[in-house]
Amino acid sequence: MSVIYVLLAISISVAIVFFIAFVISVRQGQYDDAYTPSVRMLFEDELVDQSSENNNQNKSQTE
Amino acid sequence: MQVCMEHSNCYHCGDPCGARSVEFDEKVFCCQGCKVVYEIFSTNGLEYYYDLEDAAGTSPDFKPQKYEYLDNPDIVDRLLEFNEEGIQVIELHIPSIHCSSCIWVLENLNRLNSSIKSSQVDFPRKKVRVTFENSEFTLKQLVVLLSKIGYEPALSLEDFTRKKSPVDRSLLYKLGVAGFAFGNVMLLSFPEYFEVQEFWLDQYKIVFRWLMFAFSLPVVVYAARDYFISAYKGLRSRLLNIDVPIALGVLTLFVRSTVDILFDFGSGFFDSLTGLVFFLLVGKFFQQKTYAFLSFERDYKSYFPIAVTRINANKEEENVEIYKVKAGDTLLIRNQEIIPVDCVLNHGDAQIDYSFVTGESQAVVKKAGDMLYAGGKQLGGIVEVETLKSVSQSYLTQLWSNAVFSKNKASGFQTITDAIGKRFTLAVLSIAIIAAGFWLWYDPGKALNVFTAVLIIACPCAIALAAPFTLGNMLRIFGKYGFYLKDTNTLERMAQTASVVFDKTGTLTTSDENQIVYEGMELTPEEASLLKTTLRASNHPLSRSLYQLLQEYDIQTLDEFTEEAGKGLEGRTDQQSIKVGSAGFVGEKGTKKPVETAVHISSNNVYKGRFAFKNTYREGLSQLFSRLKDKVGLYILSGDNEGERQTLGQLISFPLPMFFDQKPEDKLVFVKDLQEKGKVMMVGDGLNDAGALAQSDVGVAIAENVNVFSPASDAILDGKIITHLWRFMDLAKQSISIIKWSFVLSLCYNVIGLYFAVTGQLEPVVAAILMPLSSISIVVFTTVSTNFIARNLRIKS
Known part of the structure; x- marks a missing residue:
């Protein structure tokens, strides 16, 4: 024990x-500051989406 | 096209698009400024700004020359937070931060200029901290860049003189220590709650108990330190505040528990001890609600500029710090700049907006040789002034040397919790002594046990939590509806208010709307139409409001239009000409003194009449006054002349003491005298009320826009809801009754606990159940009932 x-x-x-x-x-x-990070956290995702969208668009344009 | 645009809203800021709307990129903007911001964003790949939130922008409105003083390295150096090896860091206050789009764009500033390394927004405080390389970029460029995109930082004398005070996070540490200890002690004491006679448990209980002791030590020494200090201070000034029984309880718990485990009497009360301190600190934390974006401590410094333009002996312009301005200097004051010192106008046309000072929104026209007081804002062209005094000795700023500004209102005030603390402590001590006396005679071995048990169980945790949670929750509810209180102490003082003193201009009247009255010869439709057309081209605030009034007339084509800054406008068609502006400009020769703001009109050089702008009283004032009439004494103090006495008298249907021509010091003295009859609430707005607000027990500053500016006060009330003031006062009173009911409830728990204590049956497990139960039920009761009594507020707002 x-x-x-x-x-x-x-x-x-x-x-x-x-x-x-x-x-x-x-x-x-x-x-x-307990508030701003909660908003900021959501941006990053949106940003990634947007840039990948742009990449996709670029790709489709080049194709 | 014009019609359709008139009805749409600006893509950038959401304001309705008026006559000056611009179309760009298939989107409509209310003004050129908004369009420029959109252009900046769209060319830098920041359109996401508009996806996050619709029409999130703020229309930019600034003059680049305003920031010329930022070329001065001494000034810049004092504003910077960090400045080494080419990297500079500054924290800027940006009042227009209001939504997630703002956070996003301000944290992506590096896309607008590559010298900006990073930027971080603190949304609750409306601040942004920017790190940038200063080799190709300066603070001035940063400020101009921010202003261009509608986020003009508020740089004031306050930023310049303030010492960086370290943030006090001690409560968080204490809460952490207490919570950490509470959780661990609970786990360790759990086994002993049930099977006391179990073999293995008996074997290891010593280890468990001493571990609990070790966890409790930092709680008593560190986390509960404030209670001991406060109790000691209270006792020294012969006051039995609520912290005395708390400190006594904590100390008894610790000593008794240590003795218990030392002599193997039992497992001790470490679980109750750590739990008690943890709950108390949670209450304290909850009470500490602050509105980080508001400042209740502002004085003239928070809106005075950092530097002004001085004309030196060689007739050259230079930017100097405001504190270096001496009497006799010649200063240049530009459009929208604030006059920092009392001075005499040398030349130029001054239109001074004293709204910060008096609450009067309409500008006052001054001529060369007139005296200008510090605090006014110049509208119109550049003026040259000669200073009479230094900054700190000016008429207005002198007010701040009065002792009331350094007084702490909370320190001399006995809170309801402290008031009950005295009786409570005496009652607990006498019960403990009587019970101990009884057991001394009946069974002496148990006397000490009973004595300490009474002190432990009666430790007023629930009582100490009642006020923080009731008032803290009420504070949050008030804040939701636009009434921001500095602290819970203010709420308690508000409940005791015996009289309310109102300022008139800016408080009872609103600066948002004006009543425009035409006096003089009637205008023909042609003249009115020409007048409207002329006004349409002007950007002056008076022109804009007058333009709105003349809605029904047609718009003509002008052959000629001239605007003289600070004087007026002239419009001409082939048959007619019209002049709009100051009395001198239209050719009106001094009939009346300009007591009120007016726009004079002449047609074909014949004087026609004037549009007088009158303050309008807020709606619902008579209801507010009749509601308050029976509960508190009401007074009106005004810095203006008696002109409005009758109008006010008619508005408020019962007689009420009104005093006019009151100087800032008069208001202060009036409040001071009134305080002999009880607590005084002062409701005011401008800087001229600052003294009275500081002197009063509850100083309420009225603000049309809570983010902009309000003088130092205990509370900031949104001007739109001033007519609901009586509801808030009622709620403050009801909150106090809730606290009293909570006291009754927690006394019930104490009676149950005392039964166990005086009969000598207090087991640690009983204390460990009763203590959190009473605390939690008090928290639930106060939260539910405050929300319940505040439900009316929701319907009415």
């Missing part, structure tokens, strides 16, 4: 890793 010590150590270190990740993200200011 002493395996419980190993398990505890693992679970707590995983938890601490996530906690450190949280602290770093706050420090970098990722929580300062």
Whole structure:
């Protein structure tokens, strides 16, 4: 049953890793603006679509 | 074609296309400016802008020479956030950011100029941070580029003087620590909730318990630190605020739990402890709602320019920082520029718009030798002025040296939670002592147990959460309808308001619409038609509104048209000529003083009459006043003369104290005197109300456009909903009753908990269930009931 010590150590270190990740993200200011990234995230997709569309058009033109 | 275009909306900005509409690329634009923006976007592959959102644009309106001061390296250096090795970074405030298209185009600025490396938008704060190479590109070019595409940055004296303050993120860290500890402690304490006698559990419980202790330590030392500090401060000033029982509870929980595990009495209350702190911090976080795009701290600095054009001894123009302007300097003020200091007009025709100062929207005409006050905006041509004072000593700016501007209104105010905190603490302490006394006599071994159990279970988590969630939610509801409050403390003060003081111009009147009254000889249809045709060609705001009024007349063809900036217009056909403009321009010789804005008309050089522009009162004012009449004392203060007393008297159907010719200091003193009778709400708009707004308990600034400018205040109210002010005040009062009901509810939980505590049966599991249950039910109750009482608002808006 002493395996419980190993398990505890693992679970707590995983938890601490996530906690450190949280602290770093706050420090970098990722929580300062919680709105814009949600909009920005959608743009990238649209942009890729558009450029690939253009590529397709170009291709069809060349063909 | 003309007819069809008149009815369509601009492809770029969505405004209705009027007489000046332009067609380009099969699309209709309301003006040349919008068309240019479209051209810039379409030639740079940015049409996606219009796909994201329809008519998202803003019509550009700027003068490039306005930014000449950005050639001055000293000024640029102070504005930049970073400047090294050819890379410059600047954060610009752009008020016109409003939709996803804006974000997209501003983050793709590098497609418009390759020197721009990257740009990032912070939408809630309406800011964009741009990184660019300064070898071939300057800040001035960046600002001009942004202005050209309709995103003119607001550069003000505030950006120039402000110290970059570090962002305070400590609450987020504390919330993180408490949440992290809460989750882990819950997991670790779970086994002991059920099978206490199990063999393996017994074997390892020591490890589990000390791990919980380790997790709780940072919560008590770091996350709950503010409660200890606040309780200590409260006690030192002999105040029993709500943080005293909270701090006492947290401390007792920690000490008792540590003693429990140390002597193997039990598993301790670490789960309740971390949960309590976590919930309290969540409440604090919720309360901290801020409208990042609004500023409640603005003074004259946030709209004064950074630099002005000075004419030096060698008659050369130079750009100087505003703080370097001394009395006796000669300045050039261009169209749309703000006069930064009190001065005398040397030459040029000045039409000064004092709307920032007084709320009066119509420009005042000044002649050479007249005195001009700081804060006015020049409309029309270039004028030359001689300064009388330095910036900080001008009539208006001096107001800010008054002590009221450095006062913190929240500090001297006892919140409803703190008010109950005192009685609550005394009650809890006496129950704890009585119970401990009883057990000391009955079973001394349990006395300490019971004493600490009472302090633990009575820890007022639910009470401390009631106000943040009720007020925080109300704040959000208000914000949704256009009433932005600085903090929840303002809402509480609003509920206690005993009298409301209104400013007149710009507050009760609206600057959006004007009533135009014609006085003089009647115009013949031919004259009216000629007048309309002449006005059509002019861009002046007065011409535009007059043009709208003369809808029904035909449009003729003009043979000749001249416009003299700041004076007027002249239109001529073969039979007739008409002059429109200032009294002097049309040949009217000083009959009346120009107390109100008017446009004078002469036909064939014969004076006909004038169109006077009068302020209109907002609709629904009489209803607003009669609703408020029985609840609070009402007063009207105006900086204008008594001319409007009668009109106002008729509008408001009951007598009410009105004071005219009030200077900014008079308003401040008036509010101060009134405060002896209770809390005062001041409703005003211009900078001349700034003193009274700061002095009052609740300063409400009225804004036609909340993004533009409002003086320092506690709340910003959209001018369109001022007639609903009484609803908001009612809601503020009702919110306080909701908080009181929540107190009753949480006291019920406390009574249940106290039963377990005083009878000496308080198990950790009971505390661990009761504490979150009470907190969550309070959150649910307050959220549901605030939304319920605010439902009327939705129907009415």
